[in-house]
Amino acid sequence: MASERILQFAKSEQLKQRAHQIIPGGCHTYAKGDDQYPVLAPGFIARGAGCHVFDVDGNEFIEYGMGNRAVTLGHAFPSVVNAVRAELEHGCNFTRPAAIEVACAEQFLELIPGAEMVKFCKDGSDATSGAVKLARAYTGRDLIAICGDHPFFSSDDWFIGTTAVNAGIPEAIKQLTVTFRWNDLESARALFAAHPGRIAAFILEAARTEDPEPGYLNKLKQLCHDNGALLILDEMITGFRWHNGGAQAYYDVEPDLACFGKALANGFSVSALAGKREFMRLGGLEHTDRPRVFLLSTTHGAETHALAGAMATMRVYRDEPVIAHLVRQGERLKRGAEEAIAQRALSAHVKIVGKPMCLAYATLDQNGQPSQAFRSLFLQETIRRGVLMPSLVVSYSHSDSDIDRTIEAIDGALRIYARALEDGVESHLVGRPSEIVYRRFNRPTPPGDRS
Incomplete structure (x- = not known):
């Protein structure tokens, strides 16, 4: 059994105090915030190597989640780092395009055969918002239908306005987004019936914890086209995890537009909006039949070192069995975790969910209800044993050991966990429980709480 360690987080605590004074939320990504972790957790990471990370206090952890699923090969993966380093020798940003922009686009389109054009940017929100803008421009419609079962599409108003954290977003913007249910064609039909001639596009992830019903995605695409709308696939997570060609290759569907990121450059900041020429060309310079779309024009959108990282990452996917390794290690992890859960008679309280290459877990209380307190306890206790696992997402660097x-x-x-079910989670959890990101108000911090 992995031994429980006494961990010290003194340097993290010092940094935490400074961070919250000068950075709203204490960090630049809400999913990495203090409120998402128990009090006894590493606050700041100093470096990573493969699937191991080391915090500023020198504690070492096996990591899962891997940069919110962005690091699929492993931290500081040598061939990617070497490619980035070599490209940086020549500079990273110029007044005119660099040749690597063409080379990277060609390599990307070879992997995603359903796409005919691609434009690179820096994060997923830019890509999905670009797709939404193209769909609206092409169809002349304003409404966007998002899958209500999928947690995040963009930090921009058209999506965040649908969440509980919608302060600062005009009501008029909120009214332009409607929701449908995943794997439920009738809910999509109902939206078209309720808003005839008004929906520009449906956007969804192809899958999350389970596969869609056979044919669902193509039937949804046909339903969209029959009603004059486009189908947008958000491949931020599924891209380069489900298949080298994304979930669209895995499920044999060609969306009108698709958005990639995260694993595309193994943690370097590259995302992509890709799709059929018919739609993508509206952001170009050659067409004269339709108004121009100001599409993804950013100063740092094609930094050469990041594109070099993307090309190196795609080469590894092309030449090595990355997906097969993710599946094998995910299956091994799920099997072992479920055996441990069963042996502890906790199958009604802890569940491993998702596909092998993208696992997560659910933590339930005494009444079988989802519990942030028990999630925090589970995180706390795995951290004490040298594992940092906000999810159970494996990488190419996770070994058998x-x-x-x-x-x-x-x-x-x-x-x-089993003890806590008997005598109360508060008897074992140090400090407050973690919180969900989508909450309208913050809770007052209890006196003496270190976070």
């Missing part, structure tokens, strides 16, 4: 050590840590954490 890493998986085995993780299963041992999970088993040790489950022992505490």
Whole structure:
């Protein structure tokens, strides 16, 4: 069994105090914030190597989640780092385009056969918002239908206006987004019936924790086209995890537009809006039949070193069995974790969910209800055993021994979980529980709470 460690987070605590004074939320990504983790957690990471990270206090952890699923190969993966380093020798941003922009686009389109044009940017929100803008321009319609079962599409108003954290977003903007249910064609038909001639596009992830029903995605695409709308696939997570060609290749569907990011450059900031020429050309210079679309024009959108990182990453996917490794290690991890859960008689309270290459877990309380307090306890106890696992997302760098050590840590954490079910989670959790990101108000911080 993985031994429980006494961890010190003194440097993290000092940085935390400074960070919250000068950075809203204490960091630049809400999913990485203090409110998402227990009090006994590393606050700041100093470096990573493969699937291991080291915090500013020198503590080492096997990591899962891997930069919110952006690091698929492993931290500081040598061939990617070498490509980035070599490109930086020549500068990274110029007054005119660099040749690598063409080379990277060609390499990307070879992997995504359904796409005919691509434009690179820096984050997923830019890509999805660009897709929404193209759909509205092409159709002349304003409404966007988003999948209400999928948690995040963009930091921009058209999506965040649908969440509980919608302060500062005009009501008029909120009214331009409607929601449908994943894997439910009738909910899509109902939207078209309720808003005839007004919906520009449906946007969704192809899948999250389970596969769609056979034919669902193509039927949804046909339904969109029959009603004059476009189909947009958000491939931020599924791209370069489900298949080298994305979920669209895995499920045999060609969307009108698709958005990629995260794993595209193994953690370097590159995202992509790709799609059929018929739609993408509206952001170009040659067409004269329609108004121009000001599409994804950013100073840093094609930094050469990031594109070099993307090309190196795509080469690894092309030449090595990355997806097969993710599936194998995910299956190994899921099998071992579920065996430990069953042995602790906790199958009604801890569940492993998702596809092998993109696993997560659910933590339930005594009544079988989702519990942030029990999630925090589970995180706390795995952290004490040397594993940092906001999810169970594996990388190409996770070895058999890493998986085995993780299963041992999970088993040790489950022992505490079982006790907490009997005598109360507050008896075992240090400090406050974590929170959900989408909440309208913050809770007052209790006196003496270190976070």
